[in-house]
Amino acid sequence: MNQESSTSSQGSEEKMLGYITNVSPMKNSGSKKYFNFNVHTKSKTKRGVCFSPNKRPTMTNFQNQKVPVKIEHFRTNSSPTGTDVIIHQQTNITSTVLSEEQMFTPVSVPTDTITSxxxxxxxxxxxxxxxxxxxxxxxxxxxxxxxxxxxxxxxxxxxxxxxxxxxxxxxxxxxxxxxxxxxxxxxxxxxxxxxxxxxxxxxxxxxxxxxxxxxCEYEEKLPEAEVIPDTIVEATGNICGIANLSKSKICLVCGTNIIPKNNQNGNCPKCKMIVRIKSCNDDWHLKIIFVTNQKKTLRLSVFNSEFNLLLSLCNLQRSCTEDEITEALLNLDDDLQIEYDAVTN
Ligand SMILES: [Zn+2]
CATH class of the missing domain: 2.40.50.140 (Nucleic acid-binding proteins)
Known part of the structure; x- marks a missing residue:
């Protein structure tokens, strides 16, 4: 369904007891039809995907009647947000009765009515x-x-x-x-x-x-907002030092650092793919010592994305060498105006 599925692990489980809520309308992914739902077990609430459209009326009924269900022969998929329950043609969902020990009241948050x-x-x-x-x-x-x-x-x-x-x-x-x-x-x-x-x-x-x-506005009084201050600050000054300059290769697809296998090829640990090093992009990283016009010394990290800004200041290409960029940055005459995050630098 999405690119993330390549990085997640799959498994299968026999049986699960819980309540179905938040059954979504039918959705399409290419020619595949599916819908989402949540399943509340005694210990957790999980996301679910059902690839068997004919189960939607039954599951909607279980949701509306708020009856506990038994789900058998389903698959699981661990994603960055938790373990999802995957329902397919062979999965059985039946209403059930929970024993006193299994009983619980699900706390669900509805999708289509206003939630506080x-x-x-x-x-x-x-x-x-x-x-x-x-x-x-x-x-x-x-x-x-x-x-x-x-x-x-x-x-x-x-x-x-x-x-x-x-x-x-x-x-x-x-x-x-x-x-x-x-x-x-x-x-x-x-x-x-x-x-x-x-x-x-x-x-x-x-x-x-x-x-x-x-x-219309709320008639009730609203709480005082707790505003998280903006930590981006501006400064003017010069680059007075360069440290930790490094250049590595990153995956064309996901931007992860490539682990070289030999001179020609490397491994992307995230996409689990072998790539030609020559076609991968350069990833630059360095620290600059920036002295502001108020004589404040800042040690700032520069990542790949901001590195392009430095390159254009120096009229250099991404393929330049470490020495060329160091030389050029330290010889910039004009004052630079920068924006940086005062918390993370
Ligand atoms: Zn990759």
């Missing part, structure tokens, strides 16, 4: 939710360079409702799609966790499912 922000902690990553919230502290549009050298526009803000707050991230076409201070109903917005396990919301790329409609 404090219950989003019960949702599972990648789940769609519908909320009514006021946009607060909408930031300016920033340009972010990805590891594959794509430049993307990104905007951050805070959403508030009477029960709490959550961060919203807008990318590309979604930028400036909401106004600061306005209240909206966000239908089918996606729940995400970042690498620090912080929860935020992000509209899905598929705009058929997602909508954002302006609505």
């Amino acid at each position: 922000l404090n219950t989003i902690k019960n949702a599972i990553p990648e789940q769609f939710v519908t909320i009514k919230a006021k946009v607060h502290s909408l930031g300016s549009v920033k340009r972010i360079t990805t590891k594959l050298n794509q430049v993307l526009r990104k905007q951050e803000g805070i959403l508030l409702d009477p029960t709490g707050q959550i961060k919203i991230l807008l990318w590309e076409d979604q930028v400036d799609s909401v106004k600061d201070g306005e209240t909206y109903i966000f239908k089918n917005i996606r729940v995400k966790d970042n690498q620090f396990k912080e929860r935020y919301l992000n509209p899905p790329k598929n705009i058929n499912e997602y909508s954002c409609t302006s609505t």
Whole structure:
């Protein structure tokens, strides 16, 4: 279904007891038809994918009747967001009765009715939710360079409702799609966790499912927003030193560092593929000692994406040598204006 499946591991399990919720409409991936759902077991809530369209009416019934079910002969797929349950033609799903020991009450977060922000902690990553919230502290549009050298526009803000707050991230076409201070109903917005396990919301790329409609303000008092300060600062000065300069090869597909096998070929550990080293891109990394006009010394990391900016300042190509770039950077005469993250440098 997506590129990530190549990096995840698959398994099969015999039996699972739980409740079905959040059965999605039918979806297409190429010629394959599928739908998503959640399954709540006593210990966990998991995401599920069903590739057997004729099971949708039965599963919708189990969801609506809130009856416990027994799922047999299903597969599992570990993805970065957890272990997903995969239902196929041979999987059996039947209603069941839980013993006193097995019994529990599932806490589910609905997809299509308005959910309060404090219950989003019960949702599972990648789940769609519908909320009514006021946009607060909408930031300016920033340009972010990805590891594959794509430049993307990104905007951050805070959403508030009477029960709490959550961060919203807008990318590309979604930028400036909401106004600061306005209240909206966000239908089918996606729940995400970042690498620090912080929860935020992000509209899905598929705009058929997602909508954002302006609505009346909350009459209840909203909590005071806790604004995380912007850590990007500007400085003017000169590059006075270069350290840890290194150049390596990265995978054409995913941007991971290539492990060389011999002079010609290397291994991408993420794509599990052998690649021709000659066709891989160079990945540059270095630290610059930057002295500001206020005589403050900064030690800043420069990654591949920002390295292009340094190259164009020096009129050099990506294929230049380590010595050429060092020489050129240390001989730049004019003052440089930079933006850096004061927390991570
Ligand atoms: Zn790769």
